[in-house]
Amino acid sequence: MRIKGLVIFLSCLATGYAVADEKQIWECRTGNPGAQPILHLVEWGSRSYVKFAHLRFTAKHQLDEGNQGWYFNNDGSGYYRYGLLLEPGGKAWFHDFSLTDESGLSAPLDYFLCRQTS
Numbered sequence: 001m002r003i004k005g006l007v008i009f010l011s012c013l014a015t016g017y018a019v020a021d022e023k024q025i026w027e028c029r030t031g032n033p034g035a036q037p038i039l040h041l042v043e044w045g046s047r048s049y050v051k052f053a054h055l056r057f058t059a060k061h062q063l064d065e066g067n068q069g070w071y072f073n074n075d076g077s078g079y080y081r082y083g084l085l086l087e088p089g090g091k092a093w094f095h096d097f098s099l100t101d102e103s104g105l106s107a108p109l110d111y112f113l114c115r116q117t118s
Contacts, residue, residue, distance in 0.1 A: 028092055028112035039112055041070050041092065043086060050084060057082075090114045 023044040027037035036079035040051040051114045053112050059070040060080065066088045071080035081095070085108075086091035100106045 002076075023118055024067075024116065025118045026086065026090075026092070026114040026116050028114040031111065031113060038116075039092075041086060041114065043068075084112075086114060092118075 010024045011081075016070065023042070025043075026041040028039035028041065029035040029037050038052065042049050043061045048059045048070060050057045050072055051060050057072040059072040060074075062069045062071065069083055071083045073081040076083060081096065081098055083095045083097060084092045085095065090113060092112045092114050094110045094112070095106045095108055097106050100107070
């Protein structure tokens with residue numbers, strides 16, 4: 001019985017390492033030609049984050065009909081204040097969800113041009 005438990009544990013551990021090694025990083029620039037990357041969107045196994053300058057924000061990564069979203073700054077109630085929505089073509093839209101209109105929709109405040117690096 002002990003050996004069976006150890007085998008199951010090691011199998012789960014190996015699977016966890018395989019998932020953790022699947023790293024996807026997008027470098028994002030402003031719309032200015034020749035601009036340096038200022039934003040990174042990272043999905044690394046079960047860890048997701050947004051890196052801006054020297055700051056890193058833990059994020060919730062979500063796939064939705066070909067688009068990807070990174071949502072961060074959770075206020076503790078399950079709502080996220082900010083989001084970056086990445087389209088398949090590489091354009092990421094920045095949203096501040098505290099600035100919604102009467103219908104509850106948020107217009108993007110800015111955009112970035114992104115490319116996947118890994």
